[in-house]
Amino acid sequence: MGHRLSKIYTRTGDAGTTGLGDGKRVSKNSLRIHALGEVDELNAAIGVLLCEELPEDVRPLLTDAQHDLFDLGGEVCIPGMSMITSKQVEKLEQELDRFNEPLEPLKDFILPGGTRPAALAHHARTVCRRAERSLVALALEEAVNDGPRQYLNRLSDLLFVLGRVLNRAGGRGDVLWQKRKNA
Known part of the structure; x- marks a missing residue:
């Protein structure tokens, strides 16, 4: 972190702009800032999930994801920067395989x-998907590395699987969708 803030307010954003990590000022309504906000919200949603009682192997995984999301935000904040690597994406894939392997195969859609804790994991998953969509929109307008988009895609899958894992850890099964239940 190059600049340390001794005051939280700077007044530099009062006119509707904010600074990127490279010093460039952009509108607070830019696609890049929207993407950063979505990633920040995802990190906060995972933080709320971490306040719950969780299986011991889930907690460090989510904490690592929070650190990765700060790296991902840094990459988005500094155009041209590369911080999310294939190694981080592969780690998520390995964890996905490990957590999904003991679960019963899905035959029906499940409700979040x-x-x-499972509901909070599903909520974080939906925020993650929104962050991914924001990065896709940004990539249509500006250069964005593939790593952050791939990372968010795998993380949302992992959060879905963790929702199932957390239901089982809490003594519940999947909450199954019942087609035309109220018709």
Whole structure:
């Protein structure tokens, strides 16, 4: 972190612009800032999930994801910077395989719910998908590396699987969708 803030307010954003990591000022409504905000919200959603009782092998995985999301935000904040690597994406794939392997194969759609930790994992998954969509939109307008988009895609899959894992850890199964239940 190059600059340390002794005051939280700087007044530099009062006119509707904000500074990127390279010093360039952009509109707070730019696609890049939207993407950064979505990644920040995802990190906060994972932070809320981390406040819950979780299996011991889940907590460090989510904490590592939070650190990766700060790297990912740094990469988005500094155009041309590369911080998310294939190694980080591959780690998520390995964890996905490890957590998904003991689960029963899905035969039906599941509803995002069950236990509170599972519901929070599903909520984080939806925020992750939104962050991914924001990066896709940004990439249509400006150069964006593939790593962050791939990372968010795998992380959303992992959060889906963790929702299932957390329901089982809480003594619940999947909450299954019932087609035309209320018809």
